[in-house]
Amino acid sequence: MTKRIIIAGSGFAGLWAAISAQRAITLADQESDIEVLMVSPSPHLAIRPRLYEQSLENMNPDLSPLLNAIGVKHIAGIVEYIDENKQEVQIKESDGKNTIIAYDRFILATGSTAFLPNIPGLFQYAFNVSDLAGAKELEQHLKGLAQKPFSTARNTVVVVGGGLTGIETVTEMPERLRNILGSNDNLRIVLIDSSKEIGNAMGNTAATVVQEAFTEMGIEGKANVVVTALDSSGVTLSNGEKIESDTIIWTAGMRAHPLTAQISGEKDHLGRVLGDSFLHAPAAKNIFVTGDTVKAATDEHGNFTVMSCQHALSLGRVAGHNAAAELVGLPSHAYSQPKYVTCLDLGAWGALFTEGWDRQVRIVRDEAKKVKQEINTVWIYPPAPDREAAFAIANPDYIIVQ
Ligand SMILES: Cc1cc2nc3c(=O)[nH]c(=O)nc-3n(C[C@H](O)[C@H](O)[C@H](O)COP(=O)(O)OP(=O)(O)OC[C@H]3O[C@@H](n4cnc5c(N)ncnc54)[C@H](O)[C@@H]3O)c2cc1C
Known part of the structure; x- marks a missing residue:
């Protein structure tokens, strides 16, 4: 291996960044030259959008078979320090060992955490x-x-x-x-x-x-x-x-993962790095930001990503593709996601499905609940550990919501 892409995070953005990067490397026939390395506490995908539900079964699917099938390596640990100048990250591995690994491209996909203001108790x-x-x-x-x-x-x-x-x-x-x-x-x-x-x-x-x-x-x-x-x-x-x-x-408020503070450049009020249209952190060489760690324009009408799975799934694909594309000489892809929907679970009452940034109500109650269940149990889950099938839906312009 002569080059390496490191992805911090195995959430929605990190997973799709890994598949998309490996897809681009495979398209360019450079698998033996470039390594894709994912770092996260464990090779699992926490299904955060379902954590309000009463049963927590199948909320943490194992990604290992899929990562093996597509040839992405995983290190169990957390990225603690990003050295933009040396292009290295310091990792605290799960067994306590500290490791420093160099990257050619780094993708920050460490998500967000609950914001707890200073209220007594x-x-x-x-x-x-x-x-x-x-x-x-x-x-x-x-x-x-x-x-x-x-x-x-x-x-x-x-x-x-x-x-x-x-x-x-x-x-x-x-x-x-x-x-x-x-x-x-x-x-x-x-x-x-x-x-x-x-x-x-x-x-x-x-x-x-x-x-x-x-x-x-x-x-x-x-x-x-x-x-x-x-x-x-x-x-x-x-x-x-x-x-x-x-x-x-x-449930009052989220903030981008604290590692965003280590990335040079402007942040928004949620701590997200303001990304360019290719999801570079513009002031940090060879670093991409994706998922809940980036604020990026979704269209040309002044709309921006929100911390959501809906955006993370596409942001991940684009960041992963672009990180690899720059190394293998493929064209980069500008992020764009003009269609915005929300599907809000309303418990036993049903659900509410809206379209557009002005949230036009389209369907409600049982009809919307069926859509919510489809999203929550199918759409957001990782693909089967089949390399070709995963690559087929990992292109950077793949759209989940038509
Ligand atoms: C209850 C709830 C309901 C939601 N409902 C919806 C919904 O209906 N629709 C919707 O679109 N979105 C919804 N969301 C938001 C959605 O879950 C997040 O926006 C999404 O998970 C962001 O994806 P991500 O990949 O950026 O981050 P995450 O999914 O948070 O993944 C972050 C990853 O980074 C890893 N990590 C953390 N720190 C480190 C470190 N230092 N080094 C390495 N790895 C690290 C984590 O272990 C994890 O693997 C909901 C969220 C919650 C909590």
Whole structure:
């Protein structure tokens, strides 16, 4: 091997960057000259978009057979330090060993993490569904409620944050809690949001649908308030109200992975590197940024990527292709993803499917739920460990949503 592409992260962007890079290298017949090396804590894909669901089965598929089939190497560990000048990364391997490895191209695909502001009691008392460990901890806690005697706090779940994750988490709760506590009585499910009305994150028309679902499922939405403190008995709100609850789930805000701070150049308010149209980090030589670590233009009308699986799947393909293309002499591909949709799970009520950045409501309830289930159980999962089949859908202009 004479050259190396290192990809940090085995999430949606990292996985598709690896397949796409290896595809381009194969097209140029240069497999014996260029190595694609993925670094992440384990060769698994955490299915983050499903972590609000009641069952956590099959949320972490093993990528090893696929990586072997396409010839991508994996190191179990985390990238701790990026040396842009020397073109090296320092890796802490899972067995504790520190390794320094040089790259010809580096792709940052380390995703995002929950943003926890400095609110008293937040670290100590809030659960999250941002990563698999957090979702498992919540699952154990909820199951454990069945062993506790009845109390208002036991039967009350508070979800903080009215973005898409908060809405999906809270609308899952009535059925989830009923299944655990075995009763419909005296359950209280509350969503707290700082915006002026519930569902605001989805735009006016879609907000009406979200509110209808809340009313039908008996979910209380409290808009225009923020959480000021958490303690062992519940949450206190900015209007002075106190809600007794054993279960507070924090979904209010994400930030790009802290490694973005080591990459030269401008960042946005979420810590994402402002990428160019080829997904270079423009101020850092031979570094690409992808998935939740990049802010990139999706079209020529002023729209930009959001932290989403929808964008990560395409961003990954483009970054991987371009990193390899530059090394093998193929044309680079400009990132563009003009079509934007959202499919919001609304628990037992169904789902809401919208099109466009203004979120025009297209389908609702059971019809939309079928689309959500298709997305969540098929579209976002890794392909079978078949080299040709994986390469066939790894081209940088492959579109998942037509
Ligand atoms: C509950 C929930 C619901 C969501 N619903 C939707 C939805 O409906 N639709 C949608 O489009 N999006 C949704 N999202 C967002 C979506 O999951 C993320 O935008 C997506 O996972 C980002 O992909 P990524 O590859 O950039 O990062 P990730 O999927 O976060 O992957 C990051 C990878 O980097 C690895 N890593 C971390 N640190 C290091 C390090 N130092 N070195 C090496 N590797 C490292 C991680 O282990 C992981 O493999 C949801 C997210 C959540 C939490």
